[in-house]
Amino acid sequence: MKHLRKLFLMMMMLVGMIVVAACGSDEITTDNGEEKIVVVTTIAQIADGVKNIGGDQVEVVSLMGPGVDPHLYKATQSDMKKLEQADMIFYNGLHLEGKMLEIFEKMNETKPTYAIAEGIDPSLLRDDMADATIIDPHIWFNIDIWQDALHEITVGLSEYDSENKELYEENEKKYFAELTELKEYAASKIQEVPEESRVLVTAHDAFNYFGAAYNMEVMGLQGLSTDAEYGLGDVQELVNVLVEREIGAVFVESSISEKSINAVIEGSKDKGHDVVIGGELFSDAMGEEGTEEGTYIGMYRHNVDTIVEALK
Missing domain, CATH: 3.40.50.1980 (Nitrogenase molybdenum iron protein domain)
Incomplete structure (x- = not known):
């Protein structure tokens, strides 16, 4: 009985330590106590x-x-x-x-x-x-x-x-x-894409500043905010543009579900026009910390390289 009681107390202490550690994870600490x-x-x-x-x-x-x-x-x-x-x-x-x-x-x-x-x-x-x-x-x-x-x-x-x-x-x-x-x-790299192919299609309008800087046409299914709703009419409108202009690649975003872009791809396919996902872009969020894409410069270069590779 004493053995069981001792084991129980040890388990309770362990649980307490875990709880304290979990609560402490909210604290901001500085390196080396500086x-x-x-x-x-x-x-x-x-x-x-x-x-x-x-x-x-x-x-x-x-x-x-x-x-x-x-x-x-x-x-x-x-x-x-x-x-x-x-x-x-x-x-x-x-x-x-x-x-x-x-x-x-x-x-x-x-x-x-x-x-x-x-x-x-x-x-x-x-x-x-x-x-x-x-x-x-x-x-x-x-x-x-x-x-x-x-x-x-x-x-x-x-x-x-x-x-x-x-x-x-x-x-x-x-x-x-x-x-x-x-x-x-970025400016030099994008020159590799023929002017008629410089069309960037994404899930929402996050790349208008990018498009203006490098003379690229930008289209997004949703508006500036992902809080905006999109409907069947929006999907169909974008599908018509892809079909009419023979645009062959669209892009997904790391911070947004692929559902909307997949609807555009399927709609294009139904009209006899094949569209592929050109790659994943970082729009409102960057990559994992500790990776190149986890820095602003690395994220930006990734986007440029991905866009150019898919459209050139």
């Missing part, structure tokens, strides 16, 4: 920018990982704890994280909270073709505009930590030089 600025971001594209500009001075946490759709994302209790622990918060804005806006407004009352896209020159932003009152939030696909947005990170960090202002400015300069090389690579 004093760092704790920065929480929404999408990984912003997190990558903060890491490059902030360097060793920051500990960065991205709320939205691979395959996560920011248009539909709702903050969890764990997210709220991370936001409360943060020293600073950076998010995209322009209603990309539409279900979290009230949270950011509240957080801004107690700590620096930046919508990095909302300081961009309005003349550079693109309207929704269906509704001119809606601004396209997918600015990271135009590298020049994205640099303007990322500069807000440099400004924010410099205001919070003025002693390292020169460091942040120097890191920005180095990172922007890499982004300029990336832009030149």
Whole structure:
């Protein structure tokens, strides 16, 4: 009997340790216990920018990982704890994280909270073709505009930590030089695709900035937000375009179900026109952390290479 009681107590202690460990997973810790600025971001594209500009001075946490759709994302209790622990918060804005806006407004009352896209020159932003009152939030696909947005990170960090202002400015300069090389690579690579074949068809309108930057026509089944509904008429309209213009490849997105694009492929097939999936693109989310596609530059190069290989 004593043996069983002892075994029971040991099991209860083990369960308690597991629970404590699980609760502790919400805590933000810094490497080696160093004093760092704790920065929480929404999408990984912003997190990558903060890491490059902030360097060793920051500990960065991205709320939205691979395959996560920011248009539909709702903050969890764990997210709220991370936001409360943060020293600073950076998010995209322009209603990309539409279900979290009230949270950011509240957080801004107690700590620096930046919508990095909302300081961009309005003349550079693109309207929704269906509704001119809606601004396209997918600015990271135009590298020049994205640099303007990322500069807000440099400004924010410099205001919070003025002693390292020169460091942040120097890191920005180095990172922007890499982004300029990336832009030149993309422009050169896309030249391999014949002009008549530069048609990018995806599940939703995330690539309009990309298309404008590289003279590509872009078509999406859904609107700027995946929160928008699409119907049989939308599918049929896109099918007609694919058939009439003999477009042979469409693309899926890592953060969106393939269901909508598969409906377009099947509709085209019913009309005697074969369409293939040209590959998976990263639109609103990046790849797994620790991979090339888990960085902004790696994600962008992957998209360019995938598009060119399928369309050339």
